[in-house]
Amino acid sequence: MVAKFGGHGYGMAILFVVIGAILGGILGQLLTGVEALSGVMPYLVNTFPVFDTSAFTINLYVIQLTLGLAFAPNLMSILGIVIALILFRRY
Template sequence: MCILFVLIGAILGGILGEVLKNVPSLAGIMPFLVTTYPIFDMTPVTINLYVMKLTLGVAFMPNLMSMLGIILAIVLYRRY
């Protein structure tokens, strides 16, 4: 259940960062909060099964707003 809270917190933090990116009063700080930092990046792998082709890849590139969302989600999970 905690992992679900963390995933939802990361997604909502990233969405909130993208929404607040265009607010004029936050123009000085938002570029630092929405810049992504690649932590884990697995290049796509293509599997040819002759009936269909699968391409799989994973990239974990959070920004500071998504990290704040994760921290808030953990705090809320522990509280409730």
């Protein structure tokens, strides 16, 4: 039995959210050069650190792994997440 979110699996919902956040962030960075939006873009691309874990290293003698995670969205990436969830609900 697969867990469902709006008729689809949670994996597909997470994929939509991640892609929406990435595309929203990229769009925000692309729009920073637009002269007409120069007054509002600094607010839309300013990041807000939610959490940041310091990197740690696991030495397995054959492979050395360094892992860390940070989540610092900006308003454009949050807008991308909202649009992705709306599109996912229609999907």
